Amino acid sequence: MSKETEFYNYITTLPETTLSQVRGKPHEVLKLIDEYPQNFMNIGPHKGTQIVTRIKEKAPKTMIELGGYLGYSAVLFANEIADDPDAKYYSFELNPEFAKIATYVIDLAGLLDKVEIIVGRASYTLPAFRQRLFSENKHYTGLDFIFIDHWKDLYVPDLRVLESLNLIAPGTLIVADNIITPGAPEYVVYVNFSPDEKKLYNETTKNPEGKEFIGRWNILYDTKTIEVATANHKDAIEVTKCVDYFSG
Ligand code: SAM
Numbered sequence: 001m002s003k004e005t006e007f008y009n010y011i012t013t014l015p016e017t018t019l020s021q022v023r024g025k026p027h028e029v030l031k032l033i034d035e036y037p038q039n040f041m042n043i044g045p046h047k048g049t050q051i052v053t054r055i056k057e058k059a060p061k062t063m064i065e066l067g068g069y070l071g072y073s074a075v076l077f078a079n080e081i082a083d084d085p086d087a088k089y090y091s092f093e094l095n096p097e098f099a100k101i102a103t104y105v106i107d108l109a110g111l112l113d114k115v116e117i118i119v120g121r122a123s124y125t126l127p128a129f130r131q132r133l134f135s136e137n138k139h140y141t142g143l144d145f146i147f148i149d150h151w152k153d154l155y156v157p158d159l160r161v162l163e164s165l166n167l168i169a170p171g172t173l174i175v176a177d178n179i180i181t182p183g184a185p186e187y188v189v190y191v192n193f194s195p196d197e198k199k200l201y202n203e204t205t206k207n208p209e210g211k212e213f214i215g216r217w218n219i220l221y222d223t224k225t226i227e228v229a230t231a232n233h234k235d236a237i238e239v240t241k242c243v244d245y246f247s248g
Contacts, residue, residue: 003038004070008101010036011108024110026079033072033105042072043149043177046230047237051147051175054239055080058173060144061087062133066122066158067150068093071102071115077147078106078114089115090129092122094150122150123161123209130165142169142242148176148187155187160207160215168219172242179225179236188238191223195246218246 001009011032022028034045043051055063055077063081068074068091081087089111093099099119106115118125133140146162148155155176162168176187193201199217207213223240 002097004040004098004101007033007036007038007040007070008104011101012104019108023108026075026082026109026111029105029109030072030075033070040070040072042069043076044072044230047177047228047235048073048076050226050228050237052076052080054173054175055145058145059084060173062090062140062143063088063145063147064090064092064129064143064167065147065149066092066154067148068102068117069098069149071105071109073147073149074102074106074115074117075109075111077145078111079109082111082114087114091115091117092125092150093117093119094121122154122158123213126158126161126165126167130167133167142172143167144172146172146174148174149178152178152182152184152187154209155184156190157207157209157213159187159190160202161209161213163216163219164213166216168216168242170242170244174221174238174240174242176238176240177235179238180227181233181235184238188223188225191221191238191240195220220244220246 022032065073074089074091078089096119099117102117106112118129178184195217202215202217220243221240222243223238225236225238227236
């Protein structure tokens with residue numbers, strides 16, 4: 001049995017006295033995951049706090065994450081928009097088993113009305129999601145917040161998907177995890193490209209997530225790698241703002 005399924009069995013069979021102490025309390029639910037004797041590949045409290053600070057500054061309305069896993073980051077970040085009736089968090093998760101566990105975790109935290117889990121490969125589910133956003137809100141111009149935290153070799157291909165679908169626009173804040181450990185060097189290079197470098201890369205590098213998702217060379221990013229040291233390892237998040245479209 002996988003450690004994730006073991007965790008599901010653990011959390012769903014906790015005594016009602018314990019459940020009633022954590023129900024509707026996002027940070028108490030996260031503590032159950034932090035204190036569980038197995039390590040999970042979630043954002044965790046150190047890097048999570050750094051990202052929460054940026055979410056507080058931005059007060060985003062439409063947030064997405066690529067890679068939902070057990071719902072840890074969804075609970076931590078969607079908690080920041082819990083009181084905003086116009087804000088919503090969309091969690092893209094490939095694995096239906098993980099999505100089932102995340103649904104339970106998010107529900108226990110009292111955030112199921114704020115978070116929608118979209119199951120499937122992000123590059124397959126994003127086009128329909130984009131259609132929905134554009135048809136629900138005629139004035140919609142781009143996502144406010146994107147958390148990239150799925151498989152590292154998909155960071156650049158899926159960023160190109162997001163760019164191609166016009167989901168990234170001036171004002172969009174993108175945070176990517178695991179920049180040092182295990183590392184996402186191609187991603188850091190991509191968000192630092194000049195328009196000319198990006199144009200050349202996009203025209204000469206086929207996107208494995210779909211050749212139609214070439215990317216947008218004229219999107220200008222302002223980006224910074226922020227190191228976050230934890231007790232047992234060093235890692236970094238990449239914080240990237242879409243600042244403008246290059247026009248010259
Ligand atoms: N963001 C989560 C957190 O902090 O709690 C951790 C995400 S975990 C590092 C990576 C997740 O990405 C896994 O659950 C995996 O199934 C999912 N994943 C991998 N490739 C994906 C894809 N193409 N689309 C959506 N999810 C994907």
